[in-house]
Amino acid sequence: MRFPVSWRVTAPLSVLLALLGGCAATGDDKPATTASAAAGPVALTNCGTPVTITKPPARAVTMNQSATEIMLALGLQDRMAGTAYLDDRVLPEYAAAYAKVPVLAGEYPSKEKLLEVAPDFVYASFATAFGDEGVGDRAGWQKLGVDTYVSAAGCSKNTRPAKLTMDDVFAEIRDIAAIFGVGERAETLIADQRARIAKVSxxxxxxxxxxxxxxxxxxxxxxxxxxxxxxxxxxxxxxxxxxxxxxxxxxxxxxxxxxxxxxxxxxxxxxxxxxxxxxxxxxxxxxxxxxxxxxxxxxxxxxxxxxxxxxxxxxxxxxxxxxxxxxx
Known part of the structure; x- marks a missing residue:
């Protein structure tokens, strides 16, 4: 899939300044597996893109069902400035939390709509979210100081796992928990899911x-x-x-x-x-x-x-x- 080299949008100066104020540095390629808000930057490589989070995001936007539900499962609805693009209803246990998050669009929002909520982190389940029909390429958001993350399962063909496993899902949950400084929540969630799978199988x-x-x-x-x-x-x-x-x-x-x-x-x-x-x-x-x-x-x-x-x-x-x- 081809992404534009760059893109420009017209937005209020206050929004652009807010975005530029959160600019993140480029980091190394070691995956993050632990989390602490006071532990310093979280550096990882996601779908071949180096990402360094200097502090836990406060205005995240999720796109696609799985990204949204991982955030809600980790209790991070208070860090969400918006969400978009569900395929099904949110799971009942997350419905009350989801109701508190602004829905920006039924599918992918426009770049301008996303800029209006001044996000500091954009998390999607599929690489198409950052394509021509989505919100614009990841490099463009990085230039604005907005960090991004795509589920490993939704990466482009040459960067996704050769064979997806539940460990890849758990690694994604750990990454998101690390980025937001709630690592212990991820471990509790993963332990519960592992036990449920072992029991039922x-x-x-x-x-x-x-x-x-x-x-x-x-x-x-x-x-x-x-x-x-x-x-x-x-x-x-x-x-x-x-x-x-x-x-x-x-x-x-x-x-x-x-x-x-x-x-x-x-x-x-x-x-x-x-x-x-x-x-x-x-x-x-x-x-x-x-x-x-x-x-x-x-x-x-x-x-x-x-x-x-x-x-x-x-x-x-x-x-x-x-x-x-x-x-x-």
Missing amino acids: AGVKGEKVLWWDAGNDAPSVGACCGGPAMIMSAAGVTNTFAELAGSWADTSWETVVERNPDVIVLVDASWDSAAAKRAFLEQHAALRDLPAVKDKRYVVLDFSSTSAGVRNVLAVEALARGVGGVGS
Whole structure:
């Protein structure tokens, strides 16, 4: 993806001065794993971009579901000047905190809109947030003294993990906690999620799972290396299409029939609902006779549970229980 070399916006002088006042220095490439507001700068390399935070941000803006929910899970709503772009409703346990944060736009805000709230940190789940259809490239924000962060899972192809794991999600939570000086909150959250995953995956026997994301003619399925594969691995099941490259990949229904999955994950999204997927399977001449379809062995997961973040554990729990793990 090409980003503009630079960009200019017209904004009130007071806003620009506020932004320039928070200018951060360039740091080394050691990942941050601990946090303390008094411990000095936090230096890390994020998606190939060196980032040094000289002090915990006070006016952060989040874009995308996972970034927003990680901030709320760490109790950082009081440090948020705004948020944007949800795919689903915020988890119920964070709803009250989320209600206190200004929503800047339904999708990505304009650069001008973002400048209006004078952010000192912009955190997104996907690199596209800083693309031509987003708020402008990271280098432009750095020139204004605004630090940025992108989820490792959402980095460009050459800088994201070769195969996403829950440890990558936990590393992101630790990074954000370090940046805001709340490291102990991250460790509490991570310990709880690790324990929940270990408990629910006990008894899972590697059942074959088809992760159906979208598409009727050529189904897009969970492939080897992204969020779906990470969730399936954590749940202890076998990914039916683990040999396909990428996070998602297209296959054929003939291949699905040949592989005969034990359980089918139906991703529920506003543009392609789980109910529509289920109806398609049960009316298709070849698919309706699959044991998983005849026995209605479905696990419905929200689209947002695929993005690296705090709700991945909910997807792991639902999937493990759906195949007969502890607590099913």
